[in-house]
Amino acid sequence: MQLAVDVGENALTERQKDVLDAALALLVEAGDALTMTSVARRASCSKESLYKWFGDRDGLLTATVQWQASKVRAVPVNPEAFDLASLTAGLQRFASDWLHVLSGTISVALNRVAVGHAGSDKHDLGVIVLENGPFAMARRLKPLLQLGRNTGLLHFDETDEAFRTFFGLVVRDVQIRLLLGDRLELTDASIERDSLRATQQFLALYGAQNGH
Amino acid sequence: MQLAVDVGENALTERQKDVLDAALALLVEAGDALTMTSVARRASCSKESLYKWFGDRDGLLTATVQWQASKVRAVPVNPEAFDLASLTAGLQRFASDWLHVLSGTISVALNRVAVGHAGSDKHDLGVIVLENGPFAMARRLKPLLQLGRNTGLLHFDETDEAFRTFFGLVVRDVQIRLLLGDRLELTDASIERDSLRATQQFLALYGAQNGH
DNA sequence: CCGCCGCCGTAACGTACGGTACGGTACGGT
DNA sequence: ACCGTACCGTACCGTACGTTACGGCGGCGG
Numbered sequence: 308m309q310l311a312v313d314v315g316e317n318a319l320t321e322r323q324k325d326v327l328d329a330a331l332a333l334l335v336e337a338g339d340a341l342t343m344t345s346v347a348r349r350a351s352c353s354k355e356s357l358y359k360w361f362g363d364r365d366g367l368l369t370a371t372v373q374w375q376a377s378k379v380r381a382v383p384v385n386p387e388a389f390d391l392a393s394l395t396a397g398l399q400r401f402a403s404d405w406l407h408v409l410s411g412t413i414s415v416a417l418n419r420v421a422v423g424h425a426g427s428d429k430h431d432l433g434v435i436v437l438e439n440g441p442f443a444m445a446r447r448l449k450p451l452l453q454l455g456r457n458t459g460l461l462h463f464d465e466t467d468e469a470f471r472t473f474f475g476l477v478v479r480d481v482q483i484r485l486l487l488g489d490r491l492e493l494t495d496a497s498i499e500r501d502s503l504r505a506t507q508q509f510l511a512l513y514g515a516q517n518g519h
Numbered sequence: 520m521q522l523a524v525d526v527g528e529n530a531l532t533e534r535q536k537d538v539l540d541a542a543l544a545l546l547v548e549a550g551d552a553l554t555m556t557s558v559a560r561r562a563s564c565s566k567e568s569l570y571k572w573f574g575d576r577d578g579l580l581t582a583t584v585q586w587q588a589s590k591v592r593a594v595p596v597n598p599e600a601f602d603l604a605s606l607t608a609g610l611q612r613f614a615s616d617w618l619h620v621l622s623g624t625i626s627v628a629l630n631r632v633a634v635g636h637a638g639s640d641k642h643d644l645g646v647i648v649l650e651n652g653p654f655a656m657a658r659r660l661k662p663l664l665q666l667g668r669n670t671g672l673l674h675f676d677e678t679d680e681a682f683r684t685f686f687g688l689v690v691r692d693v694q695i696r697l698l699l700g701d702r703l704e705l706t707d708a709s710i711e712r713d714s715l716r717a718t719q720q721f722l723a724l725y726g727a728q729n730g731h
Numbered sequence: 732c733c734g735c736c737g738c739c740g741t742a743a744c745g746t747a748c749g750g751t752a753c754g755g756t757a758c759g760g761t
Numbered sequence: 762a763c764c765g766t767a768c769c770g771t772a773c774c775g776t777a778c779g780t781t782a783c784g785g786c787g788g789c790g791g
Contacts (some may be wrong), residue, residue: 321750338638342778353739354780364779416638418699423635425700426628428665440699441692453726472720476689480653483694487630487652488637488645507683512720535770554748565769566750576749 327374376439402502476505538562539586588651614714688717
């Protein structure tokens with residue numbers, strides 16, 4: 308399940324990063340209708356350079372998605388003085404971060420193009436987004452869950468099942484509705500509220516003080 | 520929130536239904552790469568007829584999505600002799616049905632093209648899928664939830680919040696992973712197991728016998 | 732100063748596909 | 762028998778876009 312995301316040495320010059328940022332912006336604006344010409348114009352570079360640097364259109368899209376993925380790096384949770392309060396805070400902070408990312412225009416745009424490409428031959432984008440989306444969330448959250456289990460604060464058999472339940476409680480129908488174009492404004496306040504609710508529901512299901 | 524899905528009189532001839540079924544099959548196979556020529560060839564009809572019947576490519580796609588939507592009609596739950604057992608059975612059956620639909624190749628294909636189109640100007644497909652997906656699920660489930668509340672079996676303030684929690688517990692990360700191309704085989708047995716788990720978790724959160 | 736290199740801008744090419752036009756055929760009505 | 766209608770198959774047109782090629786220009790080593 309451990310797929311290579313970073314290509315070791317990205318070897319991206321600043322100029323190329325600027326180009327990829329321009330591609331990101333266009334991806335947000337136009338979605339998959341992005342053209343090589345539009346990227347070249349927006350980034351003030353030649354199409355020749357685009358093809359030299361990224362090979363072809365798919366290479367550019369792949370590099371763009373990876374570039375965005377490399378920008379959102381995980382902040383690890385430090386397991387010092389671990390108790391119910393810090394577990395709750397960690398879960399809620401995690402849910403809040405995730406909802407903020409999910410509802411961002413960049414996340415929506417990238418997920419849209421990746422979903423679209425997963426339907427054709429090119430599964431690369433889907434794999435990359437999968438790896439940096441749900442799978443990355445799982446890798447980041449599972450240590451916290453296992454720490455909770457080791458300290459007796461949580462009860463579950465399969466870490467993966469616990470994670471997926473938490474995922475469901477946090478994300479619910481938000482992502483699919485956003486991807487399908489539903490206007491669904493998530494204010495900071497509502498995200499805070501939903502994160503707290505999801506965390507409390509998760510603790511009600513897997514917390515040590517409750518039955519099961 | 521009540522959007523027209525059926526166009527009153529569909530006025531679809533059998534021939535046209537066959538064409539739309541061919542379009543559905545091609546949508547599953549090729550996704551958004553479907554071409555008018557391929558539909559005409561598969562359905563053994565002329566492109567002229569396609570344009571006469573459906574206007575343009577978007578019209579064909581819209582008609583295809585609506586045609587599929589018209590095929591999966593809801594089976595209402597009869598509220599006779601309602602108790603905890605029938606509530607549990609209803610929820611579980613609902614979850615099972617939904618997971619079966621979600622994981623079907625047709626649902627995945629239609630959601631993919633709708634998500635893709637939601638990124639461009641044409642939001643129609645997204646709205647239609649939204650209307651026949653999450654929103655239809657909500658309309659079908661909410662009467663059952665309210666019946667549960669009226670009979671004292673469930674406790675919640677907002678029906679919509681309860682529904683969305685159930686949605687999250689049932690769907691979790693399954694749909695987004697399928698849309699992104701993750702190989703995720705859902706056997707009948709695993710779906711039955713997941714439906715039961717989701718139902719029990721939901722009852723643990725909103726059931727009358729539990730706290731809150 | 733000179734030549735090489737990387738890059739910009741743009742023009743050009745090939746192709747795929749949406750959309751249209753048209754000839755040919757079957758059929759039902761008169 | 763004749764006509765209108767509906768439809769199939771196919772050829773065709775226009776365009777958009779991916780991809781390639783080329784001219785020009787600034788910088789840098791010699």
